[in-house]
Amino acid sequence: MSGASRHYVLAAGGTGGHLIPAFALAVELERRGHHVALVTDERGAKIPGKPDFMPAHVLPAGRLAKSPVALLKGLSAIWQGRAMALRLFESFEPSCVIGFGGYPALPALLAAHSAKIPTVIHEQNAVLGRVNRFLAKRVDAIATAYGEVDRLDPKLWGKVHRVGNPVRPEVLALRGEPFPEFTEDSLFRVLVTGGSQGASVLSEVVPDGLAMLPPALRHRLQVTQQCRPEDLEAVRARYASHEIPAELGTYFEDMQSRLAGTHLFIGRAGASTIAELTAVGRPAILVPLPIATDDHQAANTREMVSAGGARAIRQTGFTPKELAKQVQAMAQHPHTLANAAHAAWNCGLPNAVSDLADLVESFGGEPIMDVIRVDTRSAAPAGQEQLA
Known part of the structure; x- marks a missing residue:
């Protein structure tokens, strides 16, 4: 050829x-x-x-x-x-x-x-x-x-x-957009997903955990959560009993538009999930799948956690009380959440x-310059750099 x-x-x-x-x-x-x-x-x-x-x-x-x-x-x-x-x-x-x-x-x-x-x-x-x-x-x-x-x-x-x-290009397009405005008075939008099939542990823990937040945060919540079909009605009843507005579904076609408005993500730590969170710059509370081969989801969280863009909770310690504690630590002040978003964005490639x-x-054709060994990530604040 x-x-x-x-x-x-x-x-x-x-x-x-x-x-x-x-x-x-x-x-x-x-x-x-x-x-x-x-x-x-x-x-x-x-x-x-x-x-x-x-x-x-x-x-x-x-x-x-x-x-x-x-x-x-x-x-x-x-x-x-x-x-x-x-x-x-x-x-x-x-x-x-x-x-x-x-x-x-x-x-x-x-x-x-x-x-x-x-x-x-x-x-x-x-x-x-x-x-x-x-x-x-x-x-x-x-x-x-x-x-x-x-x-x-x-x-x-x-x-x-x-x-x-x-x-995905439609997710990557969000990288140049600013982090959604988050003030003492704005809505607090939380996105919860558990991979392609949802995760029952998230359905069991997240509604009760969010209900334990201080009133100033809890009353501003707007939750979007992906659930397994068999968990849907029980989760809806839990959110209703806590008077927390929540949109539930087994699958969301327009995940990128939901991610665009999200202030905090709660979910698993699959490779595609972390890639999207860091591409867009969204802070997260990550609950690695405990049965993942070689515990790779826990390893996936290391860089984002170390940078300050996420917190990881092992499933054995993922209780409503622990979740509420970690959410409060990330979102009690507008600047703490914005800083975490910026840290997540800086991890993106x-x-x-x-x-x-x-x-x-570079294989099978003319040799090309090897420029991709160098880490070329920009340290510009999230939302202040448009993709070329």
């Missing part, structure tokens, strides 16, 4: 956490004139948001389980997927194969390695995932979202590029998708 237009294969596991950054990269690469194909599993092919221009190839994806029978079954599926990926590469001729983690990415990356096609992996979390850990020594470059990544062999730091997590695309384009 010659010229500016090249072919790239993106391989990602069947969850939104793996596929959202893959979709964002696909849009950017297509905008730059390249052709992009997706490799995933059956579950991943059904995740909403896939760009129409990108064909999806479903490959078998086995898991490496401990049971001998399950292990053999998993290895067989991986080998079958690898063979199918090699056939795809023969016709599509990718310049590079980019993996976003998850077992469905494994066969494609193994096939690329054997075919001597350049490979890049992107790690969304602050802990290197199992598949990326397995591939790390074999790939040409490792793109990370955090400056500190657990389970990453220090010997491999020479090929690490910190780019961040790609964020708004150029993640273009930096990742630059890295990917």
